[in-house]
Amino acid sequence: MKIPIIDIFAGPGGLCEGFSNIPSNNKQVFESKLSIEMDSNAHKTLELRSFFRKFSRKNVPDEYYQVMRESDIERRETLKEELYKRYPKQAKQAQEEAWCTTLGVVPAKEVDRRIQTALKGEKNWVLIGGPPCQAYSLVGRSRRQWKENLDKKDVRVHLYKEYLRIIAKHSPAVFVMENVKGLLSSKIDGVKIFEFIKRDLSNPAIVFKDAEYKYKIYSLTTNPVEFDSEDQPLYNSDLDFLIRSEEYGIPQKRHRVILLGIREDVKVIPDILGKSSNPVTLKDVIGDLPKIRSGINRSFVKSEMINGKKKRYYKTAVDSDQNWSDLTNSFRSEIISWNGFAKKYDLLEINTPKQGVGEEFIKCDTPKKINPLYSWFHDQNLEGAANHQSRTHLVQDLKRYMFSSMFAKTYGRFPRLHEFEEHGNELLPDHENAKSGKFTDRFRVQLPNEPATTITSHISKDGHYFIHYDPEQCRSLTVREAARVQTFPDNYLFCGSRTAQYHQVGNAVPPLLAKKIAEIVLKVLMQNV
Known part of the structure; x- marks a missing residue:
């Protein structure tokens, strides 16, 4: 019974x-x-x-x-x-x-x-x-x-x-x-x-x-x-x-x-x-998923005050492997030139991941047997990873993500917002509270060699608190990566739009x-x- x-x-x-x-x-x-x-x-x-x-x-x-x-x-x-x-x-x-x-x-x-x-x-x-x-x-x-x-x-x-x-x-x-x-x-x-x-x-x-x-x-x-x-x-x-x-x-x-x-x-x-x-650790459970790049949607141009309200202007950015490669490599080279970063990096170019921005399903061999939760995640009939597609990002956020992940690799911790400003004013977002001290961890890279921070439903709104530790992917976590952190088996499919999928994963036990x-x-x- x-x-x-x-x-x-x-x-x-x-x-x-x-x-x-x-x-x-x-x-x-x-x-x-x-x-x-x-x-x-x-x-x-x-x-x-x-x-x-x-x-x-x-x-x-x-x-x-x-x-x-x-x-x-x-x-x-x-x-x-x-x-x-x-x-x-x-x-x-x-x-x-x-x-x-x-x-x-x-x-x-x-x-x-x-x-x-x-x-x-x-x-x-x-x-x-x-x-x-x-x-x-x-x-x-x-x-x-x-x-x-x-x-x-x-x-x-x-x-x-x-x-x-x-x-x-x-x-x-x-x-x-x-x-x-x-x-x-x-x-x-x-x-x-x-x-x-x-x-x-x-x-x-x-x-x-x-x-x-x-x-x-x-x-x-x-x-x-x-x-x-x-x-x-x-x-x-x-x-x-x-x-x-x-x-x-x-x-x-x-x-x-x-x-x-x-x-x-x-x-x-x-x-x-x-x-x-x-x-x-985070790397234990997501490190064997296919590498993918971030998507790109638009670029910030300027802002101005109109009738007491800030109006921001953007232009559409080309979302292509070549444009992504050009942007991330230029950001990387600039960051390497800043004090403290060069010791951890060489000047080899970032190669665009062959899976691009990923898909709702990618045929691949995952999880690997070295994954400590292999038996829990694995289903031999699945033959790949579902819900593994990157969201699109603002061009300026790509630079912030690159900086955050490189900073974490160099110093073993995520940078606070004042440290963004110390390296370059353009790293600060164009928000009224950017210098208020209220959201010092607004851009939080997840460290590979420890458990992730709490996956919450906020991940459905943006990925700023859930930046991937790998600078060569320069993006936030995918739904499947968040699901791995939450320990959902790989054959557990989340329905609805990607935003809805993130929301579900964040709300789960x-x-x-x-x-x-x-x-x-x-x-x-x-x-x-």
Whole structure:
């Protein structure tokens, strides 16, 4: 009997992917029964991945891989529909599992009906997911000048109560709730929202009077120091609920709050995550992907103030291998001439990568067996890399990217914005806050020999915080590289436009971390039998 999973606020399905990869005797242990997500592109990704999981790994139809190998996004959608028509049973199951709707808006009765239909009376099931986190984000609060206190009118602050309502109504044996680090410091009327959330989750009847069970709320990183009079685990600090992903074999410094709730009748104290002895670095996981160049879209000409507003003027730039080569080599030669850079570089020209700007699918041999996550990423039927195409950049940004990656190679760290100005005024962007000191890390190259910084949904807007470490590629990370950092398997296809793909990857829980959490959950449920 497989253990049912209900995934809400699912994003592209990172948590569910981890749980779905726990085998026992080569058979799936957890089975996703319902995934709820409001974003239409993420929903398409969920639906396609659900379809993939309806087959054993040895029997995934080649037509699935034909969808993945298609470089034209519109044509890929057509192939996907043809795939579903060819395998109608599995397609129907996937469409029933992946539900595109907005929790908190759709009637609760409809949510409850879907959950009850999916569970078929099973009591020992797992709820996973996390409410939208923008309202708790440290960056978000800074941008809104909130300081400590959240806006009580912001509906996202209270969406966790929809998660709580489902717990109260349907009583999962275990739940896993993920959110951002800012949750730990957020306050309403001077009281930490984290205390409210832990209190409500441990006793849903505080909010929903018909709740049948209480829950014990555990950390996944630290054993409790003791238990209180109601047998609730106690910890020294709220920071004990913070998971620093890089400490657990994830190639990313992603710090997230994850709560493990266990129903009071499940008399098991869970294990905690085991730390990895060696970090997995960025180069470890993306260094074996095909080299590609950045695209070019336009060049900044000038700006002027008109009626109190700055108007910027651009001209179209030619996006060709030759123009890219001419630009990057000229930038490189100039930077080498600056003090401190020449010692690390010779004067050989940068060769344009043979794959150009890349494609939605590139036929290649990746990952290599030296990749520490080879067995996790690899699918021998794929024969290449999907979602591996560079975005286009402003010509002046190419110079900034070149400077950033060369600086990092020379000094072993990324340059701060004042160091851009020290080397050349033209390196500073034409923005009012360029010299304000607020965004000193505006152009951040990712260092090759350590885990990457947190992949966030901001990567969908620009690549300035996610510059590739290789000066000879002079670009930001691709969707596939970001997906590797997030530990999505290579046969996981992200649907929608490239912007939508970036957004999905940035919002996800790393599947490999989710798998490690799932192993703990499985042990809890097996000990309870």
